[in-house]
Amino acid sequence: MSARRPLSSWIPQPRVPRLLRPATLRGRLALLALVTTTLWVVILTAGFNVALAARLRQQADDLLRTRAAAVAATVEARPGGALVVHEPSDDRALDVGVWIYQGHQLVEGTSAGEPHTVADRLVGHGRAYAQIGEPYATRLYALPVTYHGRQIGTVVASVGLDAYRTTADAALAGSIALGLLLLGGIYLVTRTLVGRALRPVAAMSAQASRWSERGAAERFGSAARPAELASLAASLDELLDRLAAVLRHEQQQSAELSHELRTPLARITAETDWLTARPRTPAQQRASHEAIATSAAGMQRICESLLSEARTRNGQTPGRCDLPEVARDLARRAAEHRRDGPAFTVGGDHATAGVSATVAERILTPLLDNAARYATHRVTVQCVQLAGSVQVTVRDDGPGVPEDFRAALFEPGRRADPGDGHDGAGLGLALARRLARAAVGDIELADSDSGAAFTVTLPAG
Incomplete structure (x- = not known):
């Protein structure tokens, strides 16, 4: 069963040839208005002239009936079917174009020409009309003359239609000329008005482009505007906000990438300098190579995590992992990196998260680093x-976490104590939360009697 077509698809739409379509919106709207108005003008002009022709024909028929009745008033019917025509005081009623018949015999009127022939055919048929075409258009009307309910005679009157046709032709020519003037005026006025109406749109578009190029924070706001321009201003403000958000995100992602890569890159640099400073034993070289390889692998995981976050910013991160196992591996590495640091304890079994192990590591690593940095004895x-x-x-x-810093804890680049001695940039928690939320989870600061506690929620795998 085919899908229903909208009602508008069944209505014929005015089509403009492709070669005649203007390049500008102003020209297209003006042309559309012209085409639509042309259709209405044609319909109205045709309707007016048809109505005028009917009215003129009705006036001709009224005149015929009046003349026939006036002539019939001068005719007296007598017993035996005889007709007597009394001469009226104004004999214009018996002028040319009137015939009086007794039965089928002509009593009064001219007995020559085509009108007389047509009048003869109307006799004896009651009330009837007939019309003669070119070169001299004439309309005739037959009025019966009766005596005691029996038709004994006929009065036929005629009228020339040339004057009526002249009036109709003049009206048609005048309506066509008026329609053409109207269409020309409507096209010019529509083009002018549409151009003026679109000026604010062009100005707003140019202004939004300048703001976007400069990265300016200006917006159109909710100033008093027509409804259409207010909607356009809101859409442009939303677009500018999205562009600004994308720009901030790219800048923030670059900063986060720099922050996350700083530690493994520093370790690779240190190991390389240590190797090249003086000759090393094979065991020392092997240990340095392993450290460099481990740091390079960590940098790879960091890049993959950030790219994964960028790809899945608006959807759930694919994959699944055993979260306690990931946490134990991170705790082991953190303990090896901080040999004089706090002890790590990982509890829980069979907790499967609906994120990949790489993403889970990038979410938990900043939390474990912060915990190891600030813990006194245990994490x-x-x-x-x-x-x-x-x-x-x-x-x-x-x-x-200080009470006055809790609101800004997850803001990028914010640190509770910038002078605490470590080289962090305050981006780890912000990245961890963004990764968690990209995976349809979250990170929150939990209530704790002593120390800091962070709760990570991730979808089950």
């Missing part, structure tokens, strides 16, 4: 499988 990671989700809580026994 605890607890994984819990819930209905439809997985929850990970990272807790440390450090000083905790």
Whole structure:
């Protein structure tokens, strides 16, 4: 069964040949108005002239009936079927174009020409009309003369139609000329008005382009405008906001990439300098090579994570992983990196998250780094499988998050104490939350009696 077509698809639409389509919107709207108005003018002109022709024909018929009745008033019917025509005081009623018949015999009137022939055919048929064409258009009307309900005679009157046709032709020519003048005026006025109406649109578009090029924060706002321009202004403001958000995101992603790659790159540089400073034993070279390879692999994972976040910003991140296993691997690496740091404890079994292991690592790594940096003795990671989700809580026994800094905790580039001695840029938590939300999860600061506690929620795998 075919889909229903909208009602508008069944209505004939005016079509303009492709070669005649103007290049500008102003020209197209003006041409559309011209085509639509032309259709209406043609319909109205045709209707007016048809109505005028009918009215003129009615006037001719009224005149015929009046003349026939006036002549019939001068005719007296007598017993035996005889007709007596009384001479009226004004004999114009018996002028040329009137015939009086007794039965089928002509009593009064000219007995020559085509009108007389047509009048003869009307006799004896009651009330009837007839019309003669060119060269001299004439209309005739027959009025019966009766005596005691029996027709004994006929009065036929005629009238020339040339004057009526002249009036109709003049009206047609005048209406066509008026229609052409009207169409020309409508096209010029429509083109002018549409051009003026579109000037604010062009100005707003140019202004939005300038703002976009400069990255300016100006917006059109909610100033008083016509409804259409207000809607356009809102759409342009939304577009500019999206462009600004994309620009901020790209800048932020570049900063996050720089932040995340700083540590492994620094380690690769340090190992390379250490190798080239003086000769090393085979064991030392092997250890340095392994450290460089590990750091390079970490840089690869970081790049893959950031690219994965960019690709899945508006959807759920694909993949699944065993979250306790990922947490244990990260805790082991963090403990090896900080040999004099706090102890790590990972609890929980069979918590499968609906994200890849790489993304899970990038989400948990900033939390574990912060916990290891500020913890006094211990960092605890607890994984819990819930209905439809997985929850990970990272807790440390450090000083905790200052109360006045909680609102800005996940803002990029913000640090509670910039002078605390470490080289972080304040981007780790922001990236971790963005990755979690891209995977339809979240990261929140949980309540804790001592130290800081972060709760990561991810979809179940």
